[in-house]
Amino acid sequence: MKPEEPATTGADLLVKALIDEDVEVVFGYPGGAVLPIYDSLFKQNKLRHILVRHEQAAVHAAEGYARSTGKVGVVLVTSGPGATNAVTGLTDALMDSIPIVCLTGQVPTHLIGNDAFQEADTTGITRPCTKHNYLVKAVGDLARTVHEAFYVARSGRPGPVVIDLPKDVLMNRHDYVAPKMPVQHKSYRPQVKPELKKVEQAIEMIAAGKRPIIYAGGGIINSGPRASKLLAQFARQTGFPVTNTLMGLGTFPASDRQFLGMLGMHGTYEANLAMYHCDVMINIGARFDDRITGKLAEFSPKSKKIHVDIDPSSINKNVRVDLPIVGDAGQVLEDMIRIWKARQPKTDQKALKAWWAEIEKWRTRNCLAYKQDKQTIKPQYALERLYHHIKDRDHYITTEVGQHQMWAAQFLKFEQPNRWMTSGGLGTMGYGFPAALGVQIAHPDSLVIDVAGEASIMMNIQELSTAAQYRLPVKIFVLNNQYMGMVRQWQELLHGGRYSESYSEALPDFVKLADAFGAKGLRCADPAKLDETIKEMIAIKGPVIVDVGVDKAENCFPMIPSGAAHYDMLLGPDDKAEKPVSEEGMVLV
Amino acid sequence: MQEAISSHTISVLVDNEPGILARVVGLFSGRGYNIESLTVAQTDSKENLSRITIVTSGTPMVIEQIKAQLDRLVPVHKVRDLTVEGPHIERELALVKVKSTGEKRVEALRLADVFRAKVIDAKTDSFVFEVTGNSDKVQTFVSLMEQLGLVDVGRTGTVAMSRGGEAL
Numbered sequence: 123m124k125p126e127e128p129a130t131t132g133a134d135l136l137v138k139a140l141i142d143e144d145v146e147v148v149f150g151y152p153g154g155a156v157l158p159i160y161d162s163l164f165k166q167n168k169l170r171h172i173l174v175r176h177e178q179a180a181v182h183a184a185e186g187y188a189r190s191t192g193k194v195g196v197v198l199v200t201s202g203p204g205a206t207n208a209v210t211g212l213t214d215a216l217m218d219s220i221p222i223v224c225l226t227g228q229v230p231t232h233l234i235g236n237d238a239f240q241e242a243d244t245t246g247i248t249r250p251c252t253k254h255n256y257l258v259k260a261v262g263d264l265a266r267t268v269h270e271a272f273y274v275a276r277s278g279r280p281g282p283v284v285i286d287l288p289k290d291v292l293m294n295r296h297d298y299v300a301p302k303m304p305v306q307h308k309s310y311r312p313q314v315k316p317e318l319k320k321v322e323q324a325i326e327m328i329a330a331g332k333r334p335i336i337y338a339g340g341g342i343i344n345s346g347p348r349a350s351k352l353l354a355q356f357a358r359q360t361g362f363p364v365t366n367t368l369m370g371l372g373t374f375p376a377s378d379r380q381f382l383g384m385l386g387m388h389g390t391y392e393a394n395l396a397m398y399h400c401d402v403m404i405n406i407g408a409r410f411d412d413r414i415t416g417k418l419a420e421f422s423p424k425s426k427k428i429h430v431d432i433d434p435s436s437i438n439k440n441v442r443v444d445l446p447i448v449g450d451a452g453q454v455l456e457d458m459i460r461i462w463k464a465r466q467p468k469t470d471q472k473a474l475k476a477w478w479a480e481i482e483k484w485r486t487r488n489c490l491a492y493k494q495d496k497q498t499i500k501p502q503y504a505l506e507r508l509y510h511h512i513k514d515r516d517h518y519i520t521t522e523v524g525q526h527q528m529w530a531a532q533f534l535k536f537e538q539p540n541r542w543m544t545s546g547g548l549g550t551m552g553y554g555f556p557a558a559l560g561v562q563i564a565h566p567d568s569l570v571i572d573v574a575g576e577a578s579i580m581m582n583i584q585e586l587s588t589a590a591q592y593r594l595p596v597k598i599f600v601l602n603n604q605y606m607g608m609v610r611q612w613q614e615l616l617h618g619g620r621y622s623e624s625y626s627e628a629l630p631d632f633v634k635l636a637d638a639f640g641a642k643g644l645r646c647a648d649p650a651k652l653d654e655t656i657k658e659m660i661a662i663k664g665p666v667i668v669d670v671g672v673d674k675a676e677n678c679f680p681m682i683p684s685g686a687a688h689y690d691m692l693l694g695p696d697d698k699a700e701k702p703v704s705e706e707g708m709v710l711v
Numbered sequence: 712m713q714e715a716i717s718s719h720t721i722s723v724l725v726d727n728e729p730g731i732l733a734r735v736v737g738l739f740s741g742r743g744y745n746i747e748s749l750t751v752a753q754t755d756s757k758e759n760l761s762r763i764t765i766v767t768s769g770t771p772m773v774i775e776q777i778k779a780q781l782d783r784l785v786p787v788h789k790v791r792d793l794t795v796e797g798p799h800i801e802r803e804l805a806l807v808k809v810k811s812t813g814e815k816r817v818e819a820l821r822l823a824d825v826f827r828a829k830v831i832d833a834k835t836d837s838f839v840f841e842v843t844g845n846s847d848k849v850q851t852f853v854s855l856m857e858q859l860g861l862v863d864v865g866r867t868g869t870v871a872m873s874r875g876g877e878a879l
Contacts, residue, residue, distance in 0.1 A: 249734060250741050254785040257729070274785055309726060309788040435779035438772060 132261040132292040133158035136225070139268040141168050142301055145196050147187060147563055148172070149180040153200025154240060155227025158292040172563060172592060175584040177204050179556035181211020181282075182582070185220045186543050186560030190518055192346055194221040194276050195560065201227040202240030205286075206247065210550060212282045213251040217547025218369060219344055221280035223271050224252075230290035231259055244286045253281030254310075261294040269301035278312025279433040280344055312432060316449030321457045324404070324428050324445055328458075329467030331402030333477045334362045337385065337414075340369030340546070341407020341431060341451045343539045349452030350374070350539040353406065356459050361474060363481055365393040367408045369546045372536035382481065383490075386414040387682050388528040391489035391691060392481055394680070397422050398688040399480070406430045407451040410441040411547070412710070420687035430454045489680045489693055490532055499649050501526065501601045501672040505533035505573070508599060511656045517569040518561045520544065522554040522578030525607035525678045530573040552581025555598060559585060562594040569597070569660065576602040576669075577626050586639035589665040597659050598667045600632060603674045611677045615692075616703055632669035640664075647671030684710035714770035718747065719794040720801060720871045721778065724879055726786035727753045727761040734784050735763060744769060744777050748803075748846070748868035760788065762879070764870050766846075789879055793871050801871040805849045810837040811860030819859040826852045837862075845869075 130138070136159060140148070147170045152160045163171050174180040177199045184195025195215075199208050205226040215222045226248075229238040245257045254274050256267050267285060275283040328334060336357060342349045350373045357364050357380050364374045365385040374381055383390035385397055397403070403425045408414070410429075415421040418440065427443040429436075430451055437446040447454055494503045519534055520543040521527040527544055536542050543561060545553035558572040572579075579600055589596055609624040633643030642662050646655035652670070659666050680691045685707020691697075725731050732751055739746050747766040754762040767777060774792070782790045793799040807828070809819045812835075819838060823830065828842035842852050846869055853864055873879075 245730060246733065249730065250737055307785075310785045433783065435776065435783050437779070438775055439779075442772070 128295045128297045130295060130298050131158065131162070132264050132287070132294050132296065133162040135261070135264055135296060135298050136268060136287070136292070137162045137166060137169060138298050139265045139301075140196065143194070143269065143272045145194070146170060148196045148198050149174055149183040149187070149560065150198030151175075151177050151180060151200065151204060153204050153227060155201035155229060155289050156198060156204075156225075156287070156292075158289065159198060159225070159227075159287075171198070172559075173588065174556065174559075175587050176582065177207035178210050178552065179559075179582050179585045179588070181208050181215065181222065181224065182550070182553050182556035183560035183563070184222050185211065185215050185218075185553075186520060186557030187564045188220050188222060188560075189343070189543050190540050190561040191564045192540065194223055194272055197222060197224040199224065199226055200240065201229055201244070202242045204240075205242055205244040209247060209251055210548075212248055212284065214545055214548040214550045214553060215282040216251050216253065218545065219280050219340060220282065221275040222282035223268075223275050224282060224284045226284055226286050228257070228286045228288040231288045232290070234288065244284065248284045251282070252284050255284035255286065257286040258288070258291050261291050261296040264291060264296070265299050265301075269305065270307065273305040273307065274310060278310075278314075279341075313434075313448050314432070314450045314453055316430070316447045316454045316457060318457065320445060320447045321454060322461055324447060325458060325461045325465065325467065327402055327426055327428060327445060328360065328404060329469055331362075332470050332473035333400045334360070334402040334404065334474075335396050335400040336362050336364040337367070337397065337403055337405045337408055338364060338370045338373050339367040339406065339408025342370060342373040345407065345450050345452035347539050349455060352452055352455035352459060354378070356455055356462070359459060359462055360469070362404075363396055363478070365389070365396065367411070367414060367546075368531055368544060370408060371531060371542045372539040375537045376535035377537060384531050386411075387416070387684075388532065388678055388680065390532075391487045391680055391693065392484040394682065394688040394691060395484050396481055400425045403427045404430075405443070406455065407432075409436045410439070412440070415440060416682045416690075417685055417687045422688070487693070489691075492676075494649065496649060498673045499647060499652055499670060501529050501603065501676055502533055503649065504599075504601060504652060504670050504672060505529050507652050508571070508573075508656055509534050511653070511660060512569060512571065515569050515660075516567070517541070517571065518543070518558075518565060520554040520558040520561060520570070520572045522572070522574045522581075523549045523551045524575045524578055525603075525611060525676075526573055526575045526578075526601040528608075528678045529601070534573075551578040555579060555582050555596070556585050558596045558598075559588055559594050562596050563592070570595075571597045571599055574598050574600045575607060576600050576604065576629055576632075577606040583635070586636070586641055586665065590640040593664060595662070595664050595666075597665070599659070600667060600669050601672050602629075602632075602669050603672050603676065604629065605674060608678070614677070615683065616708060632667050636665075636667040642666045643669065645669045645671070683707055714772065716768055716770055717774075717794075718766060718768045719774050719792055720799070720869060721765045721767060721781070722789075722791045722793055722871060722879055723763040723765065723781055723787060724789040725761050725763060725784075726788070727759045728786055731761065731786050732763075734786070735765075735781065738780055738784070739767070739777075742776075742780065744773065750868040750870050764868070766869050791873075791879055793873055796873065798874040799871055800874060801845045801869050802843055803846050803849050803867055803869050804841065804843045805853065805864060805866040806831070807840045807842060807853060807856055807861065808837060808863035809840065809856050809860045810862045812836050815859045819856060822852070822855050822859070828852060
């Protein structure tokens with residue numbers, strides 16, 4: 123009798139490891155190098171595979187899945203073009219700290235480096251766009267690597283992890299080793315618990331604040347839904363105003379009186395002025411991105427800054443802070459609440475009252491105002507009406523990138539975390555639709571809407587086929603202004619209205635397009651019929667594209683022109699002539 | 712407001728695995744940091760660890776970023792800025808080939824003696840010297856040899872260690 127061969131192939135072992143990591147869905151696209159994995163998937167029914175139509179979409183779908191559930195999103199693509207197509211998605215996930223494990227096929231180990239068919243140096247290409255990556259060279263390392271990859275992807279500041287899998291490794295046999303929990307990595311140990319002394323110091327600084335503001339970002343979402351509850355609790359305890367970054371929307375209820383709206387380049391007047399004039403800034407889980415700070419030299423010049431971040435490299439990167447606290451946003455909030463309760467610090471009620479009075483004054487500026495007429499739909503109006511019809515339903519929103527994205531951030535209201543999926547850091551056009559598919563897979567009975575522009579949606583339009591195949595009733599709400607709106611807006615403001623290549627020429631008929639893919643298409647350009655159209659969209663059971671013809675010339679305000687300070691906001695079309703953008707600002711994106 | 716740029720010697724203890732050097736170098740090029748010198752070799756075969764010594768320069772904010780970014784790499788165990796963490800020693804080794812005859816040859820040998828450089832290869836018209844010391848000393852020696860028939864130089868880059876009994 124032959125000595126017994128270990129029963130499990132690398133591919134089976136991989137599938138087993140995924141199941142042990144509680145993976146339920148894999149977004150992928152097959153190819154030569156990953157055929158053994160597809161064979162293993164075929165022989166089991168615990169893992170569901172969603173076949174996308176382009177690998178970039180697989181990653182965005184996994185991002186939507188991950189951000190709406192708090193779980194790790196899993197992607198499976200083949201070698202060479204499969205892996206290179208995934209690069210945009212991986213970079214997107216890295217910038218927005220989304221936990222992804224991306225399995226890439228690779229040519230067999232003996233061919234690596236030989237320019238073999240569909241070979242690419244995947245670990246080399248993805249090194250700068252992943253949190254970490256692995257090339258598995260022996261089947262004996264496979265299971266351990268998978269478990270380590272999931273740990274790295276979801277812990278600390280989450281991010282994408284690539285595991286490159288040569289085909290021979292997938293076909294060789296080895297025994298499965300179940301993961302050891304909790305994982306103890308020999309060099310990677312993110313600091314989750316903050317130094318208590320620093321939290322105590324923070325409370326002292328906060329309590330002394332006369333013009334405080336809480337500036338909350340996506341780190342709170344990554345910490346889990348509990349962190350958002352804690353944020354609300356802390357805000358109520360202190361009575362301080364709260365502003366959100368684009369990535370942080372939903373961490374604080376938008377309907378709360380203490381909420382000032384989003385801050386930054388297209389943030390509200392009150393949020394940006396409060397950031398400028400505050401004397402204590404409490405940054406929790408945000409990273410002083412250039413969209414937030416505007417001109418660095420004039421960013422909140424009078425404030426003491428506290429920065430809570432799980433990633434030490436985010437601290438003092440763009441803005442020098444007075445008190446850095448390294449730790450998980452939820453943990454820090456919990457400690458802050460506890461210490462605040464125990465100490466019952468005396469705050470300067472008179473000063474706080476005056477601060478709020480000032481904020482209320484800024485609020486009355488009503489910076490998001492727009493003028494809707496009877497002829498053309500204003501994009502803002504379309505979103506307000508959309509929100510009106512979905513607010514009492516269980517809903518999730520994704521967006522593409524551009525004007526529509528900013529309007530969505532301004533006009534849709536988020537009361538809960540994990541309901542808003544958008545490409546913040548990388549600004550990836552084509553993100554929203556596949557992300558919506560991922561969200562819909564995770565939440566089959568919820569209303570999932572991709573707020574899109576007519577240019578962005580074309581970037582991953584092929585995914586209509588995926589939506590049709592899995593009957594994913596995603597609604598694509600296209601604000602069609604026949605321009606790459608944000609490009610056009612910048613050309614208007616910065617380049618003398620020379621609209622170079624920003625017109626959406628030769629657009630498809632979106633209704634027919636939907637029809638061709640087996641989805642439903644609706645069209646509306648009449649303000650009077652908008653409500654009816656939205657209601658119809660919601661009532662349709664399957665995927666829908668709504669082509670909303672909106673005002674072509676509308677610009678997104680408020681706007682802090684690049685290189686300008688927070689107080690230098692453009693509040694509307696009449697503002698632009700008085701405040702030309704500096705040459706310094708022109709170079710910035 | 713311009714902050715002063717200063718040079719820092721940073722020791723990094725890493726897992727000795729494929730790609731680790733590319734990660735470190737890619738981090739520096741991708742984020743626009745300087746590398747003045749970089750040395751790497753396995754230092755612990757039992758734990759499979761390598762020690763990387765990087766000499767870099769930047770404003771205090773940039774140096775702080777460099778350290779935080781290095782520490783963020785998954786296979787990195789420790790990052791220490793020897794320049795700020797107390798007294799330390801730096802050494803570099805260079806092989807210096809000089810081709811000359813007559814008085815120049817004699818002068819090269821004499822200077823080598825002053826710099827305590829060893830002759831590790833000799834022909835009737837050439838020497839290869841091995842010189843060790845901090846980068847300044849090595850640079851000075853190389854500069855002197857330029858006038859005396861220098862034809863080739865190989866330098867290791869700086870390795871460094873803190874003074875006293877503490878490990879990295």
